[in-house]
Amino acid sequence: MFENLSERLSGVFDKLTKQGALSEDDVKTALREVRIALLEADVSLPVARDFVATVQAKATGQAVTKSITPGQQVVKIVHDELQRVLTGDEDPGALKIDNPPAPILMVGLQGSGKTTTTAKLAKRLKERDGKKVLMASLDTNRPAAMEQLAILGMQIGVDTLPIVAGETPVQIAKRAKVQASLGGYDVYMLDTAGRLHIDAELIAQAAAVRDVANPRETLLVVDGLTGQDAVNVAQEFDDKIGVTGVVLTRMDGDGRGGAALSMRAITGKPIRFVGLGEKMDAIETFEPQRIAGRILGMGDIVALVEKAQETIEAEQAARMMKRFQQGRFNMNDLKMQLEQMLKMGGMEGMMGMMPGAAKMGKQMAAAGMDDGILKRQIALINSMTKKERANPDLLAASRKKRIAAGAGLEVSELNKLIKQHRQMADMMKKMGKGGMLKQAMKGMF
Numbered sequence: 001m002f003e004n005l006s007e008r009l010s011g012v013f014d015k016l017t018k019q020g021a022l023s024e025d026d027v028k029t030a031l032r033e034v035r036i037a038l039l040e041a042d043v044s045l046p047v048a049r050d051f052v053a054t055v056q057a058k059a060t061g062q063a064v065t066k067s068i069t070p071g072q073q074v075v076k077i078v079h080d081e082l083q084r085v086l087t088g089d090e091d092p093g094a095l096k097i098d099n100p101p102a103p104i105l106m107v108g109l110q111g112s113g114k115t116t117t118t119a120k121l122a123k124r125l126k127e128r129d130g131k132k133v134l135m136a137s138l139d140t141n142r143p144a145a146m147e148q149l150a151i152l153g154m155q156i157g158v159d160t161l162p163i164v165a166g167e168t169p170v171q172i173a174k175r176a177k178v179q180a181s182l183g184g185y186d187v188y189m190l191d192t193a194g195r196l197h198i199d200a201e202l203i204a205q206a207a208a209v210r211d212v213a214n215p216r217e218t219l220l221v222v223d224g225l226t227g228q229d230a231v232n233v234a235q236e237f238d239d240k241i242g243v244t245g246v247v248l249t250r251m252d253g254d255g256r257g258g259a260a261l262s263m264r265a266i267t268g269k270p271i272r273f274v275g276l277g278e279k280m281d282a283i284e285t286f287e288p289q290r291i292a293g294r295i296l297g298m299g300d301i302v303a304l305v306e307k308a309q310e311t312i313e314a315e316q317a318a319r320m321m322k323r324f325q326q327g328r329f330n331m332n333d334l335k336m337q338l339e340q341m342l343k344m345g346g347m348e349g350m351m352g353m354m355p356g357a358a359k360m361g362k363q364m365a366a367a368g369m370d371d372g373i374l375k376r377q378i379a380l381i382n383s384m385t386k387k388e389r390a391n392p393d394l395l396a397a398s399r400k401k402r403i404a405a406g407a408g409l410e411v412s413e414l415n416k417l418i419k420q421h422r423q424m425a426d427m428m429k430k431m432g433k434g435g436m437l438k439q440a441m442k443g444m445f
């Protein structure tokens with residue numbers, strides 16, 4: 001499956017060998033194939049369509065980095081966008097398990113890997129987080145499932161709630177809670193019953209258990225091999241029971257990573273873990289980068305483009321340094337510096353990296369020079385003409401007024417910027433002579 005996808009994309013991208021900026025036609029041709037490929041990887045139609053439209057907008061007109069082909073550049077853009085869509089705000093592996101005993105509800109269809117995943121997570125919590133975990137099976141319809149959890153518990157050295165015949169799932173959940181409190185457990189995991197399909201009884205039962213257990217996490221286990229079905233199941237479980245995350249199992253086979261993309265885009269629920277085999281250690285936290293690479297299957301090209309971009313940044317830095325050493329530090333340079341500072345966590349963060357400038361950074365911070373100022377200063381430089389940027393000494397009073405007004409700021413702010421530029425130019429020159437500049441700039445690029 002993935003080989004096909006890679007091959008298909010390679011075929012298209014090999015045809016794009018022109019250098020320069022990406023034309024709309026280039027991008028369109030390439031993305032038509034990307035769309036088909038995504039559909040074949042089990043990404044749902046609306047998600048694939050939206051995805052391609054976003055990439056189209058981002059890629060068209062983008063300059064092609066020297067030493068790579070336009071096709072390679074499109075691959076990188078597709079890859080980055082895949083990763084962006086797959087990445088949530090939270091750390092997927094961080095389960096909410098404060099306030100012991102913390103209940104975790106496991107839900108999903110029969111055969112999805114729910115019981116196996118329950119045990120895998122229990123083992124992980126025990127070994128990685130040092131937690132004392134209790135597992136309980138609520139599958140009163142299938143005694144074999146209850147036995148299975150008990151056997152897994154013994155294998156991994158995690159306690160299971162003793163089986164009492166004739167109890168309802170709600171009664172078991174209540175007993176698990178009592179046992180977890182009395183026994184000093186940090187976490188108790190409730191492995192609910194599964195069915196082959198979602199039906200009213202299954203949902204009613206899971207909802208009743210949810211209401212008594214009040215779980216900190218409700219994890220839905222779905223079979224990653226079922227593609228679009230997995231997404232439908234997730235949507236329904238989330239609508240009816242509410243889930244805090246998804247575990248995609250069987251991602252060790254020729255699992256179609258596409259389900260992950262649709263899952264995120266359609267349900268909005270984060271994928272927290274992926275199951276990678278039958279063994280008790282075969283579980284990992286969800287890594288968007290890995291799945292993006294898997295859907296695209298073109299890791300080499302992505303690495304190549306990153307390398308090419310790094311090389312170009314390094315060349316730029318070297319050229320800049322040479323100019324600074326000659327005392328040629330203009331407003332464009334200052335703008336680049338300011339933008340770099342914003343990227344690197346603001347004024348104090350960057351000044352901390354420059355050996356000669358730590359003190360200056362503190363003074364600036366003390367004087368209220370925060371990121372807002374950086375942005376205002378960039379706006380001021382943007383309002384200058386090309387000539388003025390190259391030589392700020394040209395700035396007459398009337399132009400200063402215009403520039404400040406253009407950026408919506410006072411002339412005094414512009415004067416401050418000009419003064420700062422002069423000080424920095426002097427400092428760069430001095431540092432350049434002492435060889436300190438080279439050292440300082442190493443940390444910046």
Ligand code: GDP
Pocket residue numbers: 108109110111112113114115116117194248249250251252253274275276277278282
């Ligand atoms: P349940 O009915 O949802 O509780 O499913 P089980 O936990 O009993 O799992 C059903 C089968 O799938 C078992 O044979 C598991 O070993 C297997 N299984 C579970 N997770 C994975 C996985 O991530 N990869 C693979 N290859 N097999 C898995």
